[in-house]
Ligand SMILES: Nc1ncnc2c1ncn2[C@@H]1O[C@H](COP(=O)(O)OP(=O)(O)OP(=O)(O)O)[C@@H](O)[C@H]1O
């Protein structure tokens with residue numbers, strides 16, 4: 001596959017200056033093909049959100065290039081729909097207004113907008129909540145609305161920052177399945193951040209493991225397990241062991257770094 | 266809390282103190298302990314209030330009965346005060362809102378305006394009375410100017426704070442969905458800051474109501490504030506008290522409307538802490 005959908009080349013990101021300086025990302029090279037589902041895995045603080053924010057266009061990298069569909073990223077835009085860990089729904093809008101917001105500000109005709117919103121409400125099982133405000137919804141419902149809001153814009157790329165992290169195991173699994181279905185149906189390119197090795201293997205075509213400070217790519221592993229995947233199968237557990245060992249190494253470096261930090265303080 | 270309905274018991278609990286005081290006051294008056302020039306009996310106040318509220322002229326069949334009923338002095342005064350409060354508040358709030366949004370959103374705009382505003386803000390609206398009379402003469406203009414001033418600062422300060430406290434995640438989400446600066450302002454920052462803005466509006470309305478009474482005592486010759494000062498000149502203590510009670514009731518009504526408006530506009534708000 002020649003034309004990568006997302007192309008990340010030599011990306012560095014440094015926060016702060018002098019003694020406070022933190023090298024969050026160092027020399028990240030990553031090319032993601034259209035329709036590929038990539039999971040970013042790594043210990044807390046290794047720079048996963050930083051990378052996602054750079055691709056989304058919220059915070060440009062210190063150096064390096066990021067291009068999407070051949071165009072360099074300049075600021076945020078609806079071609080890269082972001083699903084935040086904190087949902088980030090607009091609390092003053094009802095569910096249907098949240099979902100329709102992107103279309104509304106794009107001046108999509110009302111009739112067309114209603115059709116899209118209705119379809120998404122139905123698809124994600126939100127129809128009876130359409131006139132509710134986010135405060136009345138459960139975590140799983142809110143995350144569905146956040147996903148619907150992005151799908152309404154038909155973004156070819158979905159950026160998801162630990163979207164299911166705060167959900168219980170059952171809700172999590174059903175949303176994972178819905179996401180896989182959506183991704184397969186519409187050929188979305190997905191960059192998905194997670195802490196969970198299990199989740200990464202369940203979802204991804206490819207798992208990318210980051211190292212802790214500086215954030216570099218430690219491992220780039222294709223997941224060839226047939227779908228739908230069975231998390232109790234031998235192949236799944238084999239991968240889990242393999243990835244677990246790699247992530248554990250980084251986790252230990254993380255803890256040691258923290259202890260050193262404490263000793264210095 | 267709006268959710269709690271008035272039950273008979275809470276009503277009784279709330280009524281016993283005022284009723285006791287009224288009975289004691291009336292009793293003291295009947296026993297001749299009070300000089301009616303200084304403190305008239307509640308009954309006398311009530312009678313005076315009735316006269317104050319009653320239509321001035323006898324009923325003229327050529328006009329509608331409602332016009333006649335509303336032709337009393339009290340209705341005129343209350344209407345005049347209310348009109349001034351609303352006009353002044355509207356001017357103050359309409360100026361404060363965009364300025365507050367800009368000052369909250371842009372550090373540069375904030376730095377331009379802040380020093381001036383910090384110097385003007387501690388000057389009570391009352392202290393502007395002499396200057397406003399010099400500028401605008403007597404009548405409604407200085408009164409509305411003062412009321413607008415009184416409403417301006419609470420709305421401004423709260424709007425600035427509201428915009429500054431908008432969670433940046435809403436901004437990022439809106440940008441991600443394709444919002445431009447104008448959309449960001451009108452559809453994200455403004456509604457996100459709304460709880461603060463409305464709290465400011467309620468405080469501003471309270472200030473405006475204080476200022477209207479004071480300015481009517483000085484610059485205008487009608488309205489509830491004017492009327493109680495006029496009554497003092499004739500030593501009508503009963504009318505003074507009737508006027509004060511009217512002022513209290515009008516203030517209460519305005520605040521209840523503001524609270525209901527808050528409650529409706531912030532129905533999305535978590536915890537609904539603006540019910541009170
Ligand atoms: N705005 C910032 N200013 C300074 N340092 C920052 C900033 N944002 C992130 N960092 C630092 O950069 C590093 C990477 O942060 P990032 O949020 O990308 O980690 P993460 O992998 O997403 O972690 P988590 O799994 O906890 O979300 C962290 O060490 C963090 O302290």
Ligand SMILES: [Mg+2]
Pocket residue numbers: 048049050161
């Ligand atoms: Mg993160």
